[in-house]
Amino acid sequence: MIDRRTLLKSAAALGLLGPARVLVAADAGPQAESADDLPPLVGELSVYLGRGEGGLYDDIVTAIRKRNPELELNIRRAPSAALANTLIAEAKAGVRRADLFWSIDASSLGAVAAEGVSQPIPDSIQRQIKPDFRYKEWAAISGRLRTLPYNPTRLNADRIPDDVMAFADTDLKIGWAPAYGAFQSFITAMRLLEGEQRTKQWLLGVKKQAKSFAGELGVVMAVARGEVDLGFANHYYTLRLKQGKPDANVKLALTNDDAGSLVNSSGVLLLDNKPLARNFLRYLLSQEVQSYLAREAYEIPMAPGVALPEGLPNAIHPPSLDLTQLSDLKPTLDLLRETRVL
């Protein structure tokens, strides 16, 4: 049985982990490049683009096209997992149609990278990514944060543990969405960080006080209605609900350096050595695109110096974890079934 200490030791040996991570509202250090400083994009480029946040990714592509009239951009859109499968099949057949793969989840990137068909991210581009989110094989673009939406009329913030594992020992009424992908990634992260036995005990403990919902928007709305004290949900549901209903009875709390504050990320895989592909990636990491993702999609920018979405706490302490490991879902599903959470 692998426990957190063993895992962290192994991960450190592999160079996957840096020091404890901190995401802050505005960095004093290096700043993201401005698109004004980037070279014009000229030539033909094929991008496989996983369906993501509404049409916002399309809007970004359209804006880049408009700004670079000599760019001949071929976009192929489909679910990220389907594109990953296609890329792998193409590679096995000796075919390469894409220059770049932009996926909404790290696990699809990991699956393709594991086939050895991608190029390492150059150091010059790594420097355009926050240090704690630099990976050799892929470039993190924007993140989604696990949070604790709570109802301030039912619960004082000082009653909320900052250790996610402590929730099994509280008497709080909790909302969760066990069938939701983000929740399962959260439990996968817990399993990887804390070990299977502790995760199982946590599931059994929280289950006693939990109410299940089909999705995490449902969790957040139940919190706002006062049906539960607190829930587990990705950050953007609360931020979007508050944007539409500023007086909704829901606030966000975070845990500290554990699965409860996991940041999962979208990202890019470079599939060839074309300078054009690398420069396209630089556009995605530019100040303008990163700000747009934070402003319109409430995603967490991965370029340094770009403000976090409005409404998030000023400092976030996510755990260190190789995000591609989150694709290891089956043991998580086994645990959820074993504990009758699913």
Added chain:
Amino acid sequence: MIAIPTRFARTALLVSILAGLSATAHAHGDIDQVEDLQAHISDYEAEVSSMSETVDGIVADYESGDAVADRVDALVETWEEVEYHEAVETHAMALYPPIWIALGGLREAVEEQDAKAQVVQWQQRLDQALHQGIGALKLAAVQQKNGMNASAATHQNAADEDDDRPTITIIQDNLQTVLHHYEDGDAEAAETLLHQTYMQRFEGIEGDLIERDADLVTDLEKDFNATLPLLMEKEASANELSAEIEKMNSKLDRAQTLLDEAAQDQSSVF
């Protein structure tokens, strides 16, 4: 205890996640069994038929007041051992969790001595999931038989992925196709398309909608994951299904209006 529609919604959502998992599993080449599906389809059908008959017997005896928990456990063991299990896990991963969930629901309902009607509902879910699995395997067998190489697969995928129509239009068109499938007696195809439409289309636009009308989003989620699937499951008339789709279309029209407003308020990238 979760209400039935919610459980059903959970199934649909889980399917979306495991569709991705399936891709990953194949990607790594960890699962490489069941090389000749076509040769085994009749075996799978026989196994499913046998499991369905077993469940019929269990439910009938439960209704008579017999203790049947051990037999449900034995059924779970059977499911874990049959070839059909391996085939679904390998070639139709999206249909894998609904089978497990239905088995779990049946076991829990029996253990907790739920009302007979609830046990029957889980029986129906299980039966439906098992037969959907057969349908998916038949499709996979055809693809396997045609020897789809990467190039062919790529070409086929391209046909349905790049679609310039507005997402709401795609959703509404898909709902009409769902109705046509149902009218033609192909409930499996109808339900599969409904789930795909929710997972691949609706979830992508819910962000902007939440800001403008979160209740509308949860209402539509319920339609996709509970109202329509349950109508199909209880074999409602096509007219009933059509009436619900009409209601959804009205909600989707409102969603389009809200999305248009959102687009006007949206800032530019550069």
